[in-house]
Amino acid sequence: MAKYLLLKHYRGAPAAVNDVPMDRWTQDEISDHVQYMNDFAARLEKTGEFVDGQALAPEGAWVRYDGEGRPPVTDGPFAETKDLIAGWMVIDVDGYERAVELAGELSAAPGAGGKPIHEWLEVRPFLSAPPTITE
Amino acid sequence: MNEVLLRSLTPGVLAVLVRRGADFAAAGAAVQDALVEAVRVWPDDPPRDAKGWLVTVAWRRFLDATRADASRRRREDLVDREPTPGPAPAADDTLQLYFLCAHPSLTPSSAVALTLRAVGGLSTRQIAQAYLVPEATMAQRISRAKRTVSGVRFDQPGDVATVLRVLYLVFNEGYSGDVDLAAEAIRLTRQLAARVDHPEVAGLLALMLLHHARRAARTAADGGLVPLAGQDRGRWDTRMIAEGVAVLQGALARDRLGEFQAQAAIAALHADAPTAGETDWPQIVEWYDELARLTDSPVVRLNRAVAVGEADGPRAGLAALAAVDGTLPRHTAVAAYLHERDGDPATAARLYAEAALKAPNLAERDHLTRQAARINARLNAGPSG
Numbered sequence: 001m002a003k004y005l006l007l008k009h010y011r012g013a014p015a016a017v018n019d020v021p022m023d024r025w026t027q028d029e030i031s032d033h034v035q036y037m038n039d040f041a042a043r044l045e046k047t048g049e050f051v052d053g054q055a056l057a058p059e060g061a062w063v064r065y066d067g068e069g070r071p072p073v074t075d076g077p078f079a080e081t082k083d084l085i086a087g088w089m090v091i092d093v094d095g096y097e098r099a100v101e102l103a104g105e106l107s108a109a110p111g112a113g114g115k116p117i118h119e120w121l122e123v124r125p126f127l128s129a130p131p132t133i134t135e
Numbered sequence: 136m137n138e139v140l141l142r143s144l145t146p147g148v149l150a151v152l153v154r155r156g157a158d159f160a161a162a163g164a165a166v167q168d169a170l171v172e173a174v175r176v177w178p179d180d181p182p183r184d185a186k187g188w189l190v191t192v193a194w195r196r197f198l199d200a201t202r203a204d205a206s207r208r209r210r211e212d213l214v215d216r217e218p219t220p221g222p223a224p225a226a227d228d229t230l231q232l233y234f235l236c237a238h239p240s241l242t243p244s245s246a247v248a249l250t251l252r253a254v255g256g257l258s259t260r261q262i263a264q265a266y267l268v269p270e271a272t273m274a275q276r277i278s279r280a281k282r283t284v285s286g287v288r289f290d291q292p293g294d295v296a297t298v299l300r301v302l303y304l305v306f307n308e309g310y311s312g313d314v315d316l317a318a319e320a321i322r323l324t325r326q327l328a329a330r331v332d333h334p335e336v337a338g339l340l341a342l343m344l345l346h347h348a349r350r351a352a353r354t355a356a357d358g359g360l361v362p363l364a365g366q367d368r369g370r371w372d373t374r375m376i377a378e379g380v381a382v383l384q385g386a387l388a389r390d391r392l393g394e395f396q397a398q399a400a401i402a403a404l405h406a407d408a409p410t411a412g413e414t415d416w417p418q419i420v421e422w423y424d425e426l427a428r429l430t431d432s433p434v435v436r437l438n439r440a441v442a443v444g445e446a447d448g449p450r451a452g453l454a455a456l457a458a459v460d461g462t463l464p465r466h467t468a469v470a471a472y473l474h475e476r477d478g479d480p481a482t483a484a485r486l487y488a489e490a491a492l493k494a495p496n497l498a499e500r501d502h503l504t505r506q507a508a509r510i511n512a513r514l515n516a517g518p519s520g
Contacts, residue, residue, distance in 0.1 A: 001244045047275065047276075047279065048244075062212045127496050130499055131349075133346050
């Protein structure tokens with residue numbers, strides 16, 4: 001009934017509690033992490049709360065219009081970019097509390113030492129259609 | 136093949152199977168089989184009693200499927216042991232289906248999905264489109280909902296209030312995709328009103344009709360929101376308004392007031408005014424007082440503050456607003472409106488811009504942004520402009 005975007009960040013979010021870079025994890029820890037994320041998505045499909053999800057590459061470019069008859073300007077990638085989206089998942093849930101609950105679960109994905117990474121996830125509501133009854 | 140006829144018959148057929156003891160999911164599959172069979176056979180050999188034909192074929196399919204499924208041996212025994220209950224003339228199967236689909240064990244979104252599927256007869260694809268989720272997601276939502284209620288027995292009457300809440304949710308979702316959910320909610324509420332003698336069912340039906348009648352005038356050509364005061368009243372559907380008022384009057388005469396009747400009364404007073412300026416605001420305030428007593432809802436008190444502002448002036452409105460929780464959605468928008476009417480455009484523009492950031496939907500955000508821009512343009516033009 002209400003859609004939310006769960007955003008994972010490469011950069012820009014506050015540091016995770018269990019903040020060990022993924023390239024220092026063991027093979028098994030990486031597998032467990034990936035498995036957890038897949039299981040999470042599969043579970044939401046079963047509950048009828050999953051809408052969509054994608055992972056994004058860290059490389060990106062800024063593009064803008066540069067005037068009539070000129071090609072668009074591209075620049076970057078911006079190494080100094082503060083906020084870098086790693087991926088997203090869209091869920092359709094009964095309300096904000098459920099969205100927070102699910103984001104909390106996703107943030108508990110295992111990392112180094114098999115312990116939850118406690119990663120910060122951004123939760124953003126979609127703007128919806130206006131309700132029919134307003135006044 | 137008359138698809139509309141089939142769709143209107145489907146819920147009743149499903150209801151008969153479920154009442155006879157068929158598991159919800161299995162009953163649904165059997166009814167689908169029967170529909171396919173109907174499409175094949177009816178053009179050459181139309182039945183005299185279409186519903187009876189479907190019930191017979193669906194029930195036979197259900198029994199076949201149950202017998203064929205060895206792992207369901209136990210249920211087969213159950214079906215054999217418990218003789219099929221005969222027709223119960225007093226019981227309305229479709230009504231029981233309403234109660235089942237709105238069962239309190241379901242989350243609101245599951246109850247809505249199941250109601251549209253089982254009572255409304257919409258396809259899973261249509262429901263998924265209307266709610267902008269993948270079809271697989273909606274299919275899972277519906278099948279989970281079916282599993283949740285499959286053990287529920289029809290031995291006690293359902294809760295009308297829960298059914299009404301579900302229908303209200305469907306109506307308020309508006310419309311998108313190829314299904315008009317508002318029209319669908321009205322259709323289902325009409326069906327319910329024909330079966331249940333309850334003033335709040337009539338109250339909800341009246342409320343829906345009165346709002347639906349103004350729908351064409353609510354949206355500008357560019358998709359923007361047109362507030363009530365700015366709507367072209369010539370585009371309101373007067374026949375639908377007349378019907379809504381008549382349904383409401385019938386309900387109010389029963390003297391068992393409920394929140395839907397009170398909301399419908401407010402909508403009726405708006406619909407009754409030839410121009411926005413002639414709206415009977417004092418009476419609307421009285422109805423909001425009734426509503427606040429019935430629901431104790433902060434949203435109602437917020438709307439009441441708007442009505443007070445119209446009835447007794449913006450200062451009175453702001454005083455009423457001061458007593459309402461400031462974190463409510465639209466609180467800032469209401470404050471902006473009242474400050475503008477009170478002759479404080481600078482504060483109004485600031486609050487409109489702030490309200491736009493908090494708006495829960497695009498149409499409202501654009502509307503509030505335009506309000507702020509309109510006042511800012513006037514302020515910037517200076518006293519001479």
